[in-house]
Amino acid sequence: MEAPPDNDVLWARSLHYRHPDGSPGITGVSLGVRQGEILAVSGPRGSGKTTLLRCLSGLHRAQRGEVWFNSSPVHTLGPMARERLRRDRFGWIDPAPALVPELNVWENAALPLMLRGTGRRRAKVAALEWLERLDVGDRARKRPHELLHAQRQRVAIARALATGPTVLFADEPTAPLHRAERGHVLRTLTTAARSHGITVVLATHDADTAALADRTVAMLDGRRVKTVHLPEVAEAEGRAACSLSV
Template sequence: MVAPPDNDVIWARSLHHSHNGSPALGGVSVGVRDGEILAVTGPRGCGKTTLLHCLSGQLVPEQGEVWFNSVPVHTMGPRLRERLRRDRFGWIAPEPQLVPELNTWENTALPLLLRGTPRREAKKSALEWLERLDIGGCARQRPHTLLQNQRQRIAVARALAGAPTVIFADEPTATLHRDDRTHVLRTLTSAARSHGITIVLATHDAEIAALADRAIPLLDGRRVATVALPGSSDTEGRPACSLSV
């Protein structure tokens, strides 16, 4: 077992993983420096999501090593990995994964509440990030009353509110209109710079990848030198939240 470099907050070596016998990763190695925004790029199906799942401890690779701050993640049991994800990592999926029974601010504060943060303190942090993402006016609404782009901004606010060391963002703006996409990404990247958060961002979009400090391209589950990426394409427009708190 080789010790990871001291300046890498995430370090992985020779990751192999497959889904139902179909190879998804074939020997991928990567290091992510503390405070870095790293884009994992490539076309759909190239292994980006699987790589993020392995780096964040959601999947244990079939072969290879994953380290977080010089601690081996790949040898942790399920409970330790779950605690690591709760306390140190944030996750933004392509589709918002919200709890329908909770309102907007409660969904945003959930990582803090699960850690035992006092409710008032957790609510304050949640509302601050909701305001930065222009959705503070929907703080008491439940997910089913909101639009898709509003729910996705809640998911981004939730990842930031937990003050994580690393945020893993898997195509976080795939369902958003260009204006929403720009605002969300600017908030996410500026928060990373100001709070020293490391971001690992999976995207198949060249414009989004350009916001990162560095990019590693994947193709067919392996790192390559370059890969062509398309530019952004618009989706539906963004109506404003019409209901008051």
């Protein structure tokens, strides 16, 4: 078994995953992600970006291949061990904000910290710091239903950053935001990641978002390709990227 490079916080080799319905997810994908790197996984919708992130984070267990985190094998872990890894070392941002409706904004942002065993007061301070950075600090005592959709997504991003994850997986994190808001939120996310040494794996079909990363890997039909030319967001709505070189 080949050992992963020492400077790669994440390393994957020959990942294969098929969805439960039998449809292909990813085929033979290999990559490495360096400590503190912001890596964009680009490609049109349906190209396998989300499946790749889920396999790297342990949410999905690849049917074939290897995933290593800090030189420890993730692919051999059982469900409980993978859950602990995601809770303690990883952060995740979905395209849609999944907040707990019974909790207010700061409680939602602090919830992962409290589940780790962090005291309520300390968790609240960390949550409020990130809510302020993302311009929703004044909504801290509101319930999710009282927020605009874009505000709820900012809360979800704050929740992911508040834990200080080693690796943050962001699956189209600004998809619910208006174009004018995307730049600010992405700059906050990338600046925070760099200042805190957080490794980010960012899935996106938007060329402007991918441009903020240190490096980009391209996906198409579940495979890595050399280049996928992503259209501008205004042109991309409702149609996939249209040219590539393999």
